[in-house]
Amino acid sequence: MILTVTPNPSLDRTYELPGLTRGAVLRAAADRVDPGGKGVNVSRAVAAAGHRTVAVAPTGGPEGALLTRLLGDLGIEVAGVPVAGNTRVNVTLVEPDGTLTKVNAAGPELSPTEAEDVLEAVRAHAPAADWIACCGSLPRGLPPRWYAELVERSHRAGARIALDTSGAALIAALEQGPDVVKPNVQELAEAVGRPLSTVGDALKAAEELRGRGAQSVLASLGADGQLLVEASGAYFATAPVAVVRSNVGAGDASLAGFLAAGGRGPKALASAVAHGAAAVQLAGSLMPAPADLDPASVVLSGDVPLDRALTEPAL
Incomplete structure (x- = not known):
């Protein structure tokens, strides 16, 4: 079972538009609403793969009730923590060429009592x-060290922690030794305080995060693939993508694939890449099912291409 923790969940509304014109009245060619937030997306991908998952999340107002119902419809058990504020609603606008415009709401402010209630829900489950995946930004009211506290408590209970966050929250949590951290290339550059322009740069940055406490680093390099750096070595993997329809939740699908395959080693990296490649070819923030995956297309190597330039360098 994979337990996910999403301290700032959302409802994600996606509109596919023929074009985006400021000041105009636009008619969507298609639209959908999905339960959102990085940890919630991990649970959705784990459930789509046929594994058990429990989603811990603060929920408030009618939006929170809808989030809980949508997750239940997907067969996901929700350990909802009632909060006074309303669960946020995010909007994504998708243009025909794949360009995404995202509007993310701030979400409710959690009180100290509500923050402790979320930690207690994690402890109970x-x-x-097998893994606890702690994912996403922290809502208002939670200090940067909140994830560090969660990692420390979970390790005392003997649990393995995968952490997908950024900025001060990531830096604070590193000293508690999370089992896996999953930055994208921009978050990786921010964490080490320098630009990254090659795969070799990303490898050095990942090694630095390991030196600061992370036991392993699963780094998403966007269209260039993914990099896994752990005690057994460094591995690099890519997969072809025919058409990018939406990258919303693709990193979360990757983390789900990684954890579902054991959370360590080349096999787990290949699963992560297969899940990410499948996710970007689906609409909105849909998570891939086994039928969407093409594991045979993944190219995996222990020989990391250090001089390979990143398509989207982190500057």
């Missing part, structure tokens, strides 16, 4: 979990 942790004994049954």
Whole structure:
């Protein structure tokens, strides 16, 4: 079972538009609403793969009730923590060429009591979990060290932690030794405080995060693939993508694939890349099912191409 923690969940509304014109009245060619937030997306991908998952999340107002119902419809058990504020609603506008415009709401401010209630919900479900995936930005009211506290408590209980966050929250949590951290290339550059223009640069940055406490680093390099750096070595993997329809939630699908395949080693990296490649070819923030995956297309190597320039360098 994979337990996910999403301290700032959302409802994600996606509109596919023929074009985006400021000041105009636009008619969507298609639209959908999905339960959102990085940890919630991990749970959705884990459930789509046929594994058990429990989603811990603060929920408030009618939006929170809808989030809980949508997750239940997907067969996901929700350990909802009632909060006074309303669950946020995010909007994504998709143009025909794949360009995305995102509007993310701030979300409710959690009180100290509500923040402690979320930690207590994690503690209650942790004994049954093979992995705990802690994902996303922190809502207002939670200090940067909140994830560090969660990692420390979970490790004391014997749980393994995968952390997908950024900025001060990531830096603070590193000293508690999360089992896996999953930055994208921009978050990786921010964490080490320098630009990254090659795969070799990303490798050095990942090694630095390991030196600062992370036991392993699963770094998403966008269209260039993914990099895994752990005690057994460094591995690099790519997969072809015919058409990018939406990259919303693709990194979350990758983390789900990684954890579902054991959370370590080349096999888990290949699963992560297969899930990410499948996700970007789906509409909105849909998560891939086994039928969407093409594991045979993944190219995996222990010989990291250090001089390979990144398509989208982090500057």
